[in-house]
Amino acid sequence: MTDQLDVLLLLALPASGKSEVRRYLDHLDPESARRDMALGPTAQLDDYPYVHLMRRISQELEALGEDPVFFASDQAPWQEPLDWLTLIHLINDDFARMGTGGGETPTASGLLKRFDDARIMAGAPQPFGALNPRVRAALEVSIAADVADLPPSAATNPDSTIVIEFARGGPVDAGLPLPHPLGYDASINALSEEIRRRASILYVWVEPEESRRRNRERARPGRKGDASILHHGVPEAVMIEDYGIDDMDWLESRARLPGTIPIGSADIPMRRFDNRHDRTSFLRGKPDEWPTDAVEELHRDLSSALLRLAVR
Numbered sequence: 001m002t003d004q005l006d007v008l009l010l011l012a013l014p015a016s017g018k019s020e021v022r023r024y025l026d027h028l029d030p031e032s033a034r035r036d037m038a039l040g041p042t043a044q045l046d047d048y049p050y051v052h053l054m055r056r057i058s059q060e061l062e063a064l065g066e067d068p069v070f071f072a073s074d075q076a077p078w079q080e081p082l083d084w085l086t087l088i089h090l091i092n093d094d095f096a097r098m099g100t101g102g103g104e105t106p107t108a109s110g111l112l113k114r115f116d117d118a119r120i121m122a123g124a125p126q127p128f129g130a131l132n133p134r135v136r137a138a139l140e141v142s143i144a145a146d147v148a149d150l151p152p153s154a155a156t157n158p159d160s161t162i163v164i165e166f167a168r169g170g171p172v173d174a175g176l177p178l179p180h181p182l183g184y185d186a187s188i189n190a191l192s193e194e195i196r197r198r199a200s201i202l203y204v205w206v207e208p209e210e211s212r213r214r215n216r217e218r219a220r221p222g223r224k225g226d227a228s229i230l231h232h233g234v235p236e237a238v239m240i241e242d243y244g245i246d247d248m249d250w251l252e253s254r255a256r257l258p259g260t261i262p263i264g265s266a267d268i269p270m271r272r273f274d275n276r277h278d279r280t281s282f283l284r285g286k287p288d289e290w291p292t293d294a295v296e297e298l299h300r301d302l303s304s305a306l307l308r309l310a311v312r
Contacts (some may be wrong), residue, residue: 002038002307002310002311002312003038003310003311003312004034004038004039004040004159004161004310005037005038005039005040005161005200005306005309005310006161006162006198006199006200007161007162007164007195007198007199007200008039008161008162008163008164008199008200008201008202008306008309009164009166009188009199009200009201009202009268010022010163010164010165010202010204011165011166011167011168011184011201011202011203011204011248012167012203012204012205012206012211012275013167013169013206013208013211013243013246014167014211014215014234014239014243015206015211015212015214015215015217015218015234016167016204016205016206016210016211016214016275017204017206017273017275017278017279017280017281017283018165018167018204019046019165020280020281020283020284021202021204021273021280021283021302022044022046022163022165023283023284024280024283024298024302025037025039025042025163025302026042026044027287036299036303036307037302037303037306037307038306038307038309038310039161039306040159040160040161041157041159041160041161042160042161042162042163043098043154043155043156043160043161043162043163044154044162044163044164044165045091045094045095045154045162045163045164045165046164046165046166047087047088047090047091047165047166048165048166049149049150049151050087050090051087052146053111053143053146053147053150054069054070054071054083054115055070055071055074056143056146057069057070057115057139057143058070058071058072059074060138060139060142060143061135061139063142064135064138064139066131066135069127070083070127074235075235075236075237075238076235076237076238077237077238077241077242078242080124081181081182082119082122082123082124082181083119083122083124084168084181084182084186084187085121085122085123085124085181085186085187085190086115086118086119086121086122086124087118087166087187088122088166088187088190088191089117089118089121089122089190090114090115090118091164091166091191091195092121092190092191092192092195093114093117093118094153095162095164095192095194095195096192097153098153098154098155098156098162099153099155099156104152104153105152106147106148106150106152107147108139108140108141108143108144108147109140111143111147111150112128112136112139112140113128115127115128116128116129122181122190164195164199166187167243167246168182168183168184168186168187168246168247169182169183169208169242169243169244169245169246169247170182170183170242170243170244170245170246170247171240171241171242171244171245172208172240172241172244172245173244174244174245176245176247176250177247177250178245178247178250182247183246183247184246184247184248184251184261185247185250185251185263188263188268189263189264196263196266196268197266199268200268200269200270200271200309200310201261201268201269201270201271201309202270202271202272202273202305202306202309203248203270203271203272203273204272204273204275204280205272205273205274205275205276206275206276207276208243208244208245208246210276210278211239211243212236212239212240212243214278214281215233215234215239216233216236217281218233218281218284248261248270251263252270255267259271259308269309270309271305271306271308271309272305273301273302273305274301279294279297279298279301280298282294283298
């Protein structure tokens with residue numbers, strides 16, 4: 001029996017094609033999405049906009065003479081590794097806020113409180129609660145335009161498929177299993193019980209070296225690129241330290257049931273979409289310029305993976 005996918009975790013190393021796949025799925029007409037991909041109307045969550053805001057906050061705090069909190073510099077990895085889980089708790093909060101109304105507009109003040117709350121859930125210190133009121137007010141003004149670019153909370157209905165995108169990994173020379181809180185094992189474990197219970201995983205498979213190459217290729221300089229899910233570039237040091245390897249192969253090797261990965265006591269369905277030879281970068285262009293043969297191949301193979309995930 002084929003069911004509609006409820007929550008789809010779209011996972012891969014940076015620049016592997018996650019966002020391009022997401023764009024393609026969102027582009028499908030409702031009948032094709034339902035018949036060929038087992039998808040309802042999609043509502044989409046992504047942790048990258050929060051990473052961008054964290055970098056912007058670090059920049060502005062440093063300009064104000066304060067400690068940068070999240071990143072020591074524009075090219076540096078996290079100062080606090082637990083912020084991988086901060087991002088997950090922000091996703092949990094976004095998921096909980098979804099509903100038939102939707103449309104909740106984020107504010108700078110509200111975002112800083114959400115960062116504090118998510119940091120506490122992750123087991124890390126809250127950075128903004130005790131911040132000097134003058135500094136906090138200046139920070140809120142300086143990031144207001146970036147916060148305004150965040151999408152409002154999504155409206156959903158009982159037929160929706162919620163697509164959640166994120167990337168996880170560890171240092172290029174790390175052993176497996178990756179130490180907590182690195183990797184997919186830690187982050188998927190930190191997702192809310194409701195998300196994990198409803199989730200299936202589509203893993204976009206690209207080797208780390210190719211991920212690094214595509215990351216350099218897709219990057220556009222300046223704010224327009226940095227804020228874009230399709231054209232941002234991850235700093236090279238971050239690609240080496242945070243995404244040098246990932247733990248999906250390791251999780252799959254420990255499967256208790258075929259076609260799943262073990263997360264705690266749960267067995268979450270997982271399928272790979274093989275993108276080691278780039279089949280998705282063309283999706284960054286205008287839809288009316290997408291090559292027909294490339295679209296047909298992509299559609300066929302995505303359909304195969306997603307329909308297999310939907311079989312219960």
